[in-house]
Amino acid sequence: MPISSKQFAKQLITWQKIHGRHHLPWQVSDAYAVWVSEIMLQQTQVSTVLNYYPRFMARFPTVTALASADIDDVLSLWSGLGYYSRARNLHRAAQYIATHYGGQFPQHAALLAELPGIGRSTAAAIAAFAFGQREAILDGNVRRVFTRVFAIEGWPGNKAIEQQLWQLAESLLPDAAEIQPYTQGLMDLGSLVCRRGQPDCGSCPFTQDCLANQQGRQRQLPTPRPKREIPQREVRWLLLYDTEGRVFLEKRPPTGIWGGLWSLPEWTAEHTSLAQRLQELAVIAEDAAEAPAPLHAVTHQFTHFHLTAYPYPLAVRTRAECRESASCWVNAAELAHIGLAAPVRRLLETWMSSLF
DNA sequence: AATGCGGGGCG
DNA sequence: CGCCCAGCATT
Numbered sequence: 162m163p164i165s166s167k168q169f170a171k172q173l174i175t176w177q178k179i180h181g182r183h184h185l186p187w188q189v190s191d192a193y194a195v196w197v198s199e200i201m202l203q204q205t206q207v208s209t210v211l212n213y214y215p216r217f218m219a220r221f222p223t224v225t226a227l228a229s230a231d232i233d234d235v236l237s238l239w240s241g242l243g244y245y246s247r248a249r250n251l252h253r254a255a256q257y258i259a260t261h262y263g264g265q266f267p268q269h270a271a272l273l274a275e276l277p278g279i280g281r282s283t284a285a286a287i288a289a290f291a292f293g294q295r296e297a298i299l300d301g302n303v304r305r306v307f308t309r310v311f312a313i314e315g316w317p318g319n320k321a322i323e324q325q326l327w328q329l330a331e332s333l334l335p336d337a338a339e340i341q342p343y344t345q346g347l348m349d350l351g352s353l354v355c356r357r358g359q360p361d362c363g364s365c366p367f368t369q370d371c372l373a374n375q376q377g378r379q380r381q382l383p384t385p386r387p388k389r390e391i392p393q394r395e396v397r398w399l400l401l402y403d404t405e406g407r408v409f410l411e412k413r414p415p416t417g418i419w420g421g422l423w424s425l426p427e428w429t430a431e432h433t434s435l436a437q438r439l440q441e442l443a444v445i446a447e448d449a450a451e452a453p454a455p456l457h458a459v460t461h462q463f464t465h466f467h468l469t470a471y472p473y474p475l476a477v478r479t480r481a482e483c484r485e486s487a488s489c490w491v492n493a494a495e496l497a498h499i500g501l502a503a504p505v506r507r508l509l510e511t512w513m514s515s516l517f
Numbered sequence: 518a519a520t521g522c523g524g525g526g527c528g
Numbered sequence: 529c530g531c532c533c534a535g536c537a538t539t
Contacts, residue, residue: 203523206537243535246525281526303524320530357521358539385520416526418534464521464537503536 163311164370170335176366177346180353182207186214188345192266192291192490193224199283200251204244207352213242218292224266227252228259234442236421236500245420250278260280265336268292281327287345294339297330298344299323308383310435312372317383346434392466398425398433400456400474400512402446407490409444409477410499418463419502423491435473447476456512461504472508 164172179337182188185207186199197217201210217238228236232252239248254276258266258352266287267273274284276352282383285296299307304317307326315322352359360379362368373379401409411421429436439446462468481490493513496506 200523204534204536205522209537243534243537244523247523278524282523283536368527388519391519419532461535462518463533465533 164367166333168370169310169333170339172366172370173346173350174335174339174342177342177349180364181342181346181349182353186218188290190291192287193227195287195291196224196266196279197251199286200278202245203247203283205242207465209242212391212460213238223263224255225259226244227255232421233500237332237498240422240500241503241506243493245422245500247278249415254279259267260396266291267386268294270294279287283377286344286360293337293340293485295334296339297327297334298328298347299330300348300351300356303330305357305383306351306355309360309373309379310371311375312378312382314382314384315364316386318386390467393463393469394466395469395471397428397429397455398439398459398470398472399442399498400425400472401442401446401477402474403490404476405492406513406516407492408513409442409488411488411492412486418507421507422500422502424502424505425500425508426488428473439475445478447478459504459508470504472512474512 178447185198187194190193198214201214201217220234220238221230230252231242232249235248235252236245237380239245242248249272257265257276267446268288268291270281270284270288272330273279273287274281282298282300285298286300289298302389307313307329310319312328313322313325313329317323317326334340342356350365354365362371362374362379365374367373368374371379373382409426411426413419413422413424415421426438426442428435433441453473453475455473459470459472460467461470493510496509496513
């Protein structure tokens with residue numbers, strides 16, 4: 162017999178008040194603060210977000226400040242967090258709120274979910290935390306708790322399973338008066354106790370009620386996603402540097418991998434010769450006749466493919482002009498203030514500190 | 518080396 | 529609608 166809705170909420174809230182998180186910087190009644198934190202937390206753990214959130218809020222303290230900011234500055238503060246479309250959507254949504262809602266957040270989940278980057282679960286979290294609305298969330302932590310406590314089989318990415326979980330989430334909701342500790346409790350229980358690897362069932366308020374625990378199947382739930390082949394991709398990077406300690410960067414297209422971030426110019430040998438590529442970049446190298454030897458390869462794992470990048474260092478005699486916001490020469494100090502993907506930042510910091 | 522995470526976009 | 533895409537940290 163699964164636990165009743167009333168008992169579930171009651172035991173969760175009691176647990177949350179004693180063992181949950183209470184003093185995170187975004188646990189305030191400010192929709193903007195809640196929103197920024199929820200977007201950061203979408204793909205990122207609390208401990209990491211704690212390193213980014215305060216800087217972001219100091220730089221963009223209000224939704225109108227964010228709306229009027231330069232997207233490059235937003236991406237710069239997002240640099241290293243990954244999933245950069247989150248930052249672009251955050252910026253667009255801020256502009257929408259400033260323009261269409263006079264800088265005030267809508268209070269209903271359905272309206273919040275219309276904003277870019279806010280889906281059903283994030284909308285519910287903002288509505289619940291900022292406005293006390295009785296809305297159900299369903300993030301990864303919550304899915305793990307539900308699939309275990311109620312022994313729900315099947316990959317949660319499957320449509321039918323997802324629907325079942327949403328229905329369960331709604332059926333378990335307490336009164337609106339208790340929505341905040343309840344919602345926070347679900348998140349905290351999932352991340353602190355009902356962990357993926359080593360669930361701490363001895364500390365769980367549902368240890369007696371949890372069907373997975375009763376059946377000893379905690380580690381089999383939630384059902385993992387079906388496995389897929391992970392393709393390999395290779396790319397060459399041009400590491401063009403001048404005599405004054407600068408490197409040449411190009412801005413990536415707004416969508417796709419590392420969208421909108423600065424990166425090293427790619428050189429795909431299948432399409433162009435090195436000479437052609439340098440000409441495209443309006444660069445004259447010291448010795449372009451000889452192909453440079455690549456540095457140690459940079460490897461990076463994405464969920465759906467593995468990337469190996471070969472950086473080709475090349476001293477440059479005649480510098481290309483900086484094309485406005487599309488390419489530029491930057492020095493080591495400036496690297497700290499622009500949006501770079503984590504492996505590109507690592508490569509450049511290591512390489513520049515050894516060279517200059 | 519494998520895994521997970523919320524939402525957008527495309528066909 | 530179903531499927532694919534994305535970048536890190538953790539384990």
